[in-house]
Amino acid sequence: MSEITLVKEPIEQWGGKWTEQKLDAFSKYVWSYLTIMKKYPYWQTIYFDGFAGSGSRKKIKNELFVQLKLSAEDEIVYKGSAERVLNIKDNLKFNYYYFIDTNKNSILKLEEKLKSLKSSRDKKLAFRDGDSNKWLMELASTLKTNKFAALVLLDPFGMQINWNSIQSLKGTRSDIWILVPTGVIVNRLLDRKGKLLLRSKLESFFGLDEKSIREEFYETKTEDTLFGETEITRKVLEPIEKIANLYLRRLNTIWKFTIEKPLRLNNNHGFPIFHFAFASNNKNAVKIASQIIKGV
Numbered sequence: 001m002s003e004i005t006l007v008k009e010p011i012e013q014w015g016g017k018w019t020e021q022k023l024d025a026f027s028k029y030v031w032s033y034l035t036i037m038k039k040y041p042y043w044q045t046i047y048f049d050g051f052a053g054s055g056s057r058k059k060i061k062n063e064l065f066v067q068l069k070l071s072a073e074d075e076i077v078y079k080g081s082a083e084r085v086l087n088i089k090d091n092l093k094f095n096y097y098y099f100i101d102t103n104k105n106s107i108l109k110l111e112e113k114l115k116s117l118k119s120s121r122d123k124k125l126a127f128r129d130g131d132s133n134k135w136l137m138e139l140a141s142t143l144k145t146n147k148f149a150a151l152v153l154l155d156p157f158g159m160q161i162n163w164n165s166i167q168s169l170k171g172t173r174s175d176i177w178i179l180v181p182t183g184v185i186v187n188r189l190l191d192r193k194g195k196l197l198l199r200s201k202l203e204s205f206f207g208l209d210e211k212s213i214r215e216e217f218y219e220t221k222t223e224d225t226l227f228g229e230t231e232i233t234r235k236v237l238e239p240i241e242k243i244a245n246l247y248l249r250r251l252n253t254i255w256k257f258t259i260e261k262p263l264r265l266n267n268n269h270g271f272p273i274f275h276f277a278f279a280s281n282n283k284n285a286v287k288i289a290s291q292i293i294k295g296v
């Protein structure tokens with residue numbers, strides 16, 4: 001895999017249990033969020049989906065599907081984050097919905113799909129193409145008017161989000177769910193012998209300089225070897241959990257509270273590929289998110 005591919009779209013594709021777990025936790029949180037926000041009508045609510053996708057995915061027909069000879073109608077239709085948010089039960093809704101995707105075709109497809117849904121008829125939807133980093137900055141300046149509260153979902157597969165964009169949300173009334181590519185990408189960029197592959201990408205992702213990143217993930221010791229004293233650099237144990245932990249600590253410099261244990265998403269072999277993290281300035285919101293995670 002080339003370095004560029006590593007950062008943008010890892011080999012792990014959609015599907016499997018982990019996608020469902022992530023979207024399930026998120027939808028449950030949206031319901032709680034809207035239920036609570038109903039009590040605070042002063043705040044105009046914004047839903048911001050920074051990596052909204054096209055709303056569909058290629059479904060790989062597995063062996064069982066073929067054996068059962070299911071018709072197309074029987075196939076479970078994939079519902080991405082966008083559709084799930086519009087279909088939240090109890091008629092709960094945000095005042096504004098923003099769907100962003102860098103891929104123009106995807107956002108057009110999503111717009112067509114969502115506008116055809118009955119659940120979208122009474123809602124204000126906006127679709128924007130372009131880099132989510134840019135739109136996050138716009139969101140931040142809107143939130144600084146102190147009239148809006150936003151629920152932000154950042155669901156990329158790669159390391160597209162720069163720390164600067166996250167930082168722009170400091171001091172705003174925002175709750176954020178973010179998919180961190182801990183095992184699938186970041187860990188692979190932390191070479192075992194201490195070389196940081198794509199150093200500047202790692203720096204902009206964590207918002208930390210090379211030295212600070214090294215201190216988190218490597219230990220250097222002087223050891224006696226056959227050839228005299230030699231400096232040996234070793235990568236820390238359990239680096240994937242430590243990547244998740246560092247990202248949470250970084251989020252905690254922007255929001256007052258973060259969940260203690262993010263949702264760990266494993267691939268089919270039980271290997272952790274992503275962590276789904278949450279942060280907010282509201283203690284109760286974090287409590288709710290933690291309870292939801294425990295239940296999925």
Ligand SMILES: C[S@@+](CC[C@H](N)C(=O)[O-])C[C@H]1O[C@@H](n2cnc3c(N)ncnc32)[C@H](O)[C@@H]1O
Pocket residue numbers: 023050051052053054055056079080081082100101102103106130131132133155156157160
């Ligand atoms: C994992 S998919 C989104 C899945 C979606 N949340 C769902 O549940 O169906 C990631 C999407 O991010 C988009 N993307 C990649 N880089 C981006 C960027 N810098 N800004 C905005 N969108 C980006 C891709 O085009 C892709 O459609």
